[in-house]
Amino acid sequence: MSPPDRTAVLRALPRLGFAPPPPAAVPTDPHVAFDADVQALAAAFWGLNPADRRERWQALADDPVGPAAARLVALEPGLGVEPVAQADPRAAEVAQLVKELFVMPPAARAARRLAWLTAADRTGTAWATAARAVLRSDLPLARLDARLFDWFTRGERPAAVAAVAESKAWVRRRPQPVAVAPAAAGGLGCLSGPGAILVVVVVVLRLIFAAGGPSRSSSQPPPYRPPVVTPPVMPPIDTRPPGVGPNFPDFNPPNFPQIHPPNFPDVGPPAVGPPLPKAGRSPTGERFTAHEVQDFRVYDIMKQSKAMRPGERPPPRYDRWVELGRPKAGFAP
Secondary structure, eight states: OOOHHHHHHHHTTTGGGGOOOOOOOOOOOOOHHHHHHHHHHHHHTTOOOOOHHHHHHHHTTTTTOOHHHHHHHHHHGGGTOOOOOOOOOHHHHHHHHHHHTTTHHHHHHHHHHHHHHTTTTTTSSSHHHHHHHHHHOOHHHHHGGHHHHHHHHHHOOOOHHHHSSOOOOOOOOOOOOOOOSSSSSSSSGGGOTTTHHHHHHHHHHHHHHHOOOOOOOOOOOOOOOOOOOOOOOOOOOOOTTTBBTBTTTTOOOOOOOOOOOOOOOOOOOOOOOOOOOTBBBBBSOOOOOOOHHHHHHHHHHHHHHHHOTTOOOOOHHEEEEEEEOEEEEEOOO
């Protein structure tokens, strides 16, 4: 079949009620779907109450996908914020701008802030007063875009605000003091900048040195002079016995009789008995060597413990050693 005939047949099939099934749905990229859900939450952010707002945010935070997860995290500080209605129109415009900037991506947020700051004269007193009113009445909302209120506080140009990266910290600064113009020209009034600071420093140093009095010509410290300490005078010690003194002139101590020890009869030195036998020598003068005495004692132990072998005989001279009362060992003969 030629191509033209094939084309004619395919065109006639729908008229005959024959058509191929519709194609399957194209699968959606999870990153694209998650980004669309985050954008939908940002668009409806301030129209939801805090409870519904947190519920939708938590449902997305349980399964974050792709780069949109960073934007979802950036929306967390505003989940519990309930904007306060502002009575002043300018303050209401500032509050509405803060809500608009908070739900934007970082790049779009910086561009929108710069456009608002340059659209009209935002440096006037009226806009600064409106910004302060939002700070006083709705500080949680003002913290969601601290860069906007930093511009009102520091007086920077809008271009400088756009060039600096997004600030994550709430900057608290005291209001700067208002410069007072000099009352008349001449004197210190004609000085400004570093020259005036130098003059003030010199004057302060001179006043300090003048109040301190004359300085010492030498850097050596003064010599140490210890304080003079007079020792206390001790009263004389009375060595007389207690009760004898000027207050007791008639007191006489009692005379105790002298006690003598009893006289024991002199019995002389103790009687000396016969000399004791020396160690190792029997009363008859016989000697036993250390080896013999050791064998005798071992034999006694084995005999008492019944550990002797049958037919074992005692060592030589054992019976004589027992007869003499088991004397100790002496010098070898």
